[in-house]
Amino acid sequence: MSKRILFTWIILFAIVFGLAFAWKEYNRTQASTENFDAIIPESAEYVIEEFIKNEQAAGAKYNNKAIIFKGTVKSIELNDSVQTVIIGNNLQESGVICEFEQKESIDLKKLKVGDSVRVKGICTGFLMDIILVRCILVK
Amino acid sequence: MKFIICVCTLFLCMSESGAQNRIIARNAYIKFSSKTPLENIEAINKSGVSVIDKTTGQLEFSVLLKGFSFERVLMQEHFNENYVESDQYPKALFKGIIKDIQLINFAKKGKHSITVNGSLQLHGVTKEVTVKAFLNIQDELISADCNFIIVPSDYNIEIPGLVKDKIAKTVEISINANYR
Numbered sequence: 237m238s239k240r241i242l243f244t245w246i247i248l249f250a251i252v253f254g255l256a257f258a259w260k261e262y263n264r265t266q267a268s269t270e271n272f273d274a275i276i277p278e279s280a281e282y283v284i285e286e287f288i289k290n291e292q293a294a295g296a297k298y299n300n301k302a303i304i305f306k307g308t309v310k311s312i313e314l315n316d317s318v319q320t321v322i323i324g325n326n327l328q329e330s331g332v333i334c335e336f337e338q339k340e341s342i343d344l345k346k347l348k349v350g351d352s353v354r355v356k357g358i359c360t361g362f363l364m365d366i367i368l369v370r371c372i373l374v375k
Numbered sequence: 376m377k378f379i380i381c382v383c384t385l386f387l388c389m390s391e392s393g394a395q396n397r398i399i400a401r402n403a404y405i406k407f408s409s410k411t412p413l414e415n416i417e418a419i420n421k422s423g424v425s426v427i428d429k430t431t432g433q434l435e436f437s438v439l440l441k442g443f444s445f446e447r448v449l450m451q452e453h454f455n456e457n458y459v460e461s462d463q464y465p466k467a468l469f470k471g472i473i474k475d476i477q478l479i480n481f482a483k484k485g486k487h488s489i490t491v492n493g494s495l496q497l498h499g500v501t502k503e504v505t506v507k508a509f510l511n512i513q514d515e516l517i518s519a520d521c522n523f524i525i526v527p528s529d530y531n532i533e534i535p536g537l538v539k540d541k542i543a544k545t546v547e548i549s550i551n552a553n554y555r
Contacts, residue, residue: 264449266448363438
């Protein structure tokens with residue numbers, strides 16, 4: 237095979253590979269929260285304190301990371317657009333807002349205020365509460 | 376001793392009434408949309424936080440930019456890393472005053488059209504904005520809905536030349552918040 241033909245095949249292969257990679261990247265979906273290694277902090281109250289003391293440092297430590305919190309259910313809101321559970325304790329106004337995906341709805345319907353739960357989710361930061369998205373219940 | 380008890384009681388009553396004057400929404404729903412002939416882009420955030428003081432009309436709204444969820448992961452990454460730079464500027468914050476708040480009777484059910492004058496801080500830039508909204512007073516909660524437009528370039532959000540035809544020059548924001 238002449239060098240010219242070989243070179244053409246290599247270029248063609250590189251283009252096809254590049255297009256396939258770009259298509260795969262473009263259509264990439266969110267990794268499942270189950271597959272993330274999680275931080276298990278001392279308590280939600282400890283993390284809240286960290287955010288209140290130094291939001292930037294706490295953000296660098298926790299944002300975009302999976303965290304597992306154990307807490308008591310303070311409120312539940314389930315409808316077509318929102319699946320949110322707030323966990324915390326009665327001594328502190330701030331808690332953890334946990335946004336769940338639709339696939340968790342069957343298990344979420346079994347929850348009641350006052351139940352003890354473990355939740356794993358991706359931290360997006362702190363407003364009045366720590367906010368976790370893409371949450372799953374951890375047994 | 377009686378004087379101290381009276382002062383403490385008065386202080387507690389004032390604190391309690393102050394707390395009752397404030398209503399809070401913890402799961403505000405925010406959507407932004409960019410529409411072009413090439414592509415429509417939408418992102419949703421379900422955890423905005425807002426506080427209204429019913430006496431003074433002060434309204435604050437904040438949202439974590441990392442909480443916006445896009446249809447495509449790649450768009451979400453570009454949004455956070457290149458456009459809003461959410462590691463450096465994690466929140467968007469609005470502070471304003473509801474005009475003529477004293478005309479609204481929060482004890483009576485009804486729907487009110489309101490105007491909120493304030494400032495929006497996004498990507499390290501603060502701009503004065505005026506937003507028109509609806510306040511719907513019901514038995515157990517008060518809900519607010521609004522739509523407004525922002526111009527990303529006003530907030531130094533730069534869109535790369537390669538994708539500038541896919542992202543609109545103006546972005547529509549829709550908000551729904553339930554206050555308790």
